[in-house]
Amino acid sequence: MSALPFSLTRSGTNLIIAWPVSPWNFNLESATSLQAPVAWTPVTTPLPQVGGGQNTVTMPIGSGRKFFRLHGTTP
Secondary structure (H helix, E strand, O other): OOOOOOOEEEEEEEEEEEEEEEOOEEEEEEOOOOOOOOEEEEEEOOOEEEEEEEEEEEOOOOOOOOEEEEEEEOO
8 A cells, every 4th residue: 555645724714634535445533632542533523525536524623633644444
């Protein structure tokens, strides 16, 4: 598996997270801290929208920290 492009874009008061559709079934996860042990939680609201070969999630920017990663499984 090669590196997967992952983009973050700010649009007003929203953060747009996008990544390509791939056979590795990548899921977006978030955590509020990167201190061990890190508790990664699947982002289920909102669900990714698929269009033009991209998964896109639009999230409101809030107060406090939030970290994101893509977690994939083999096809």
